[in-house]
Amino acid sequence: MSKKIEVKNLVKIFGSKPKLALKRLKDGWSKDKILNTTGQTVGVNNASFSVDDGEFFVIMGLSGSGKSTLIRCLNLLNMPTSGEVIVDGEDIVKFDKKQLREFRQKKVAMVFQNFGLFTHRTLLGNVEYGLEIRNIDKDKRQQIALETLESVGLKGWEYKKPTELSGGMQQRVGLARALANDPDILLMDEPFSALDPLIRRDMQVELLEIQSKLKKTIVFITHDINEAFKLGDRVAVMKDGKIVQQGNPEDILNNPSDEYIEDFVKSIDRTKVIQAKNIMRKPNALVSMKDGVRVAIKEMQANDISSVFVVGEKMKLEGIVTIDDCVEAVKNKQSSLKDLLRHDYYKTSEDEYIEHLLENATKSRYPIVVVNDDNRLLGIIVRTSILSGLLPSNSDTETISF
């Protein structure tokens, strides 16, 4: 994948003497010491990261960690004190006024925490704002705005004012306003933080749907680790203006780079982050349809298990047989497995989160089987691996591994 955004050694200092503070920062002074001696606030301290085209990149941190400052450097609402912000190969920091306006009009759009809607305009007026600024003619921009409003589920509300809407609906308008411009990049500054939990979940799902359809490059800010891990292809964790760790959610969860992230990770609901593919393993025993009952019994005895999955050609899952059925079959002189196949096991895809597997794992007598879209067996999940997957750090899981 090609790099869409590349941020290199970005520093943002607020105050009247940024040069001095920058020098101190390079000399290795701490953020607090700089604030106390020079009165300058270091917002972002030497941040570097890149975002691929079409990637969902989440920046997570507590309030005051500099994440909102950082995202505002990506469309120059905040002018970086030093460093580069390269978008599609061009350093936007070097843009002149006209280039910057064009960049903001066409390439990047922003969604705000408190929506930032224009309360004096109707929803339609809000959504067409970006197009209006670009001098697109009235009929065309209204048509685009109407379509975009419909796509976020606000058909019939076009001529209402934003204040007449609930928070969730207002943020849909915020999203529609950003999408109407058809930007490559969506910057989302804690867009769901002001919403209540149920609505937040709906919006998250909807955003993922939109993302899979439109393939925008998204930079998303949040302070909620569950949200970060649910949405992000990759996550960067910020602290005191620095990026302390970045990687995919699984990496961060299992290899937190320092105590700060460990604390963060502790608070996460792991059932919502860990997927079937993270905890499934290759089955110790498998039998093929061509094998007979006796092979099945042997396999089960060798591995000390009471049931075994049966696969056909190319690992296609056929069913499961139990030791009792097999022994019975031998007594009745049956040798084919076909009649013994049972299908009352639970089947799942590799992207399923454990939260949805928990109940079935406790109910089912058999391990959960993981298959792909073609019904090919990828692995199995036994109850113990779900439990170990839920334990916080990987040092603990190793002691209980089976």
Add this chain to the structure above:
Amino acid sequence: MNTFPDFFQFDPGIYVEALVRWLTINFQGFFDALTTIIKWVVFNTQDVLTFIPWFLFILLIFLLGWKLKSLKSGLGYAVMITLVGLIGLWDEMIFTLSIVITSVILSIIIGIPIGIYSAYNQRLEGLMKPLLDGMQTMPSFVYLIPAMIFFGLGTVPAVFATIVYSTPPCIRLTSLAIKRVPEEMREAAYAFGSSRWQALIKVELPQAMPTIMAGINQTTMLAMSMVVISSMIGAKGLGENVLIAINRTDIAMGFNSGISIVFLAIIIDRVTQMISQKYEHV
């Protein structure tokens, strides 16, 4: 011991006086130009107002009150303005109104741009603050003196003094309104690539409008009170009648012109207030 020592006396007034005289001599052209502009606006406004027949004027006031508020208000205002006519002060009322309208128009033209600019520019705002405080708290009579020196007697100095007295709330509230536009809304405007001008016209001013209108309402009311006072330097209108009544200790005449001013003030206040309410959108 308890009195302030004589030999420490300082008289700032003479410097101001020197400044005013210096301005009069060196900026005669400027004041002449100003006189022309003010005269042009006042007399045109007056022409328009006197061109409207009295019954049509009453009807207009009624419709304004009715459309903006309610039938009852419309009727109330119509009765008030009719009473002014019955008292016999119609022409004076029209003249006072035209001075008020002129002053307000010029105050807005001066006040709103300064207000907008000082919202963006902290240094200008720092300079404006004490100046505006001074302009508002200085007894209004004091303005009459330099106004008289610059422009002589009559309508023009009255308008000038009225503008000086009534512009501060317009500047102040415009500046406040622009600064109060939520930061995220401003950011949103810029994030979509607005120029400064577009952000001002399409987002900041519409957002600021209710507060700016409240400022204009205040400006209008201050102008109304100043117009009466400025009759002391020869402005015609209702104030002149008050002045004459004072000189003659004529209670009846004092009451008649006083109540006419009250009626006019009420109507102007309500109408501008209702216009500003039309801009409320939050």
